[in-house]
Amino acid sequence: MEKLRVVLMDDHQVVLAGLKDFLEHSPNIEVVATFSATSELVSYVKASPPDVIITDYNMPNDEVYKDGLRFVDFLIRTFPQVKLLVLTMISNPMIVSALYDAGVAGVVFKQDPLSEVHSALRALRANTRYYPASFQSAGRRDEREVFLQQRINSLSPREFEVLRYFVEGESIAHIAERLNRSAKTVSLQKNSAMRKLNVESNQELIRFCVGNHIFD
Template sequence: MEKLRVVLVDDHQVVLAGLKDYLQDGFNIEVVATFATTSELVSFTKANPPDVIITDYNMPNDEVHKDGLRFVDYLVRTFPQVKLLVLTMISNPMIVSALYDAGVAGVVFKQDPLSEVRAALQAIRANIRYYPPSFQSDGRRDEREIFLQQRINSLSPREFEVLRYFVEGKSIAQIAEQLNRSAKTVSLQKNSAMRKLNVESNQELIRFCVGNHIFD
């Protein structure tokens, strides 16, 4: 089995050093690079894409790529062939759900045992999405599903119709013709739906709808 090529990103050198030593200790993993800034990571990945990027959620010292969801979304869109594993102290289900909506392969809470990083990489190697145990517990799962359902239920019937056709690949003009509405009305309804679902781009909207099987 080939070694899994991993890049680490964290603004704390102690975390980088400790995680690198842990992962390279007989787990068939090669840490090919470590970075303390997002700009360094992006430059490296453009020339040398790894199998997995493990990044901290909070990377506050970079004015170009920022941090948080904006940075995660940038990585997913820019390097679709690279799996993304996010490390975070934040266990808020709204934030974690948004990370999965953005397309990450997994989330690991920093307060969980270090062994969870290895478990996450094993799942990613098998092309399985990884969810942290504390987020998969009954209470967390219920909370996550309730939150997602609330977002979906907030859509009006007309907004729901517009999204259904949009996810099928129809343009605003085609949807307007199909529903006998003006293109302006359809565009406003799509934008309203995006705000309710907490997505900021057409790509995020499609990922959210498809990933949560809204129209299956």
């Protein structure tokens, strides 16, 4: 089996060294580089894309992206062929859901056993998303589903209607004609829906709606 080429990033050298040592005991994984600064990681990946990036969510000294979700979104947009696994101490369902909405391949909680990283990498090798075991418990699942439903329920009937046609592939002009509204009104309603669903691009919007089976 070909080795999975992995790049690691964390602002704590002890965490980096420990994770690198742990992963290098696996014959199917090769840690090709480690970084403690976002700019260094980005430069490396541009020159030599790995199979997987494992990165801490919170990089407090990051002066370029300043926000974990913004950095994650940048990596996914810039390196769509690289799978992204996020390490974090944060188990807030709102943030974790936002990470999956952004397109991460998996999230691993730092408070979980290190073996979860191996589980995540096995899932990524099989081209499936990884969800941490502690996040899949009944309580967490209920919490996640409630949060998701709250976002969907915040949509007005008109916004919901606009999204349904948009996800089906219709243009703003066609939706406006179909619903007998102006194109400006339809565009405003779509943008309002995007804010409520916490997505920032048309691609994220479609991925969110399709991935959560909103219109099935």
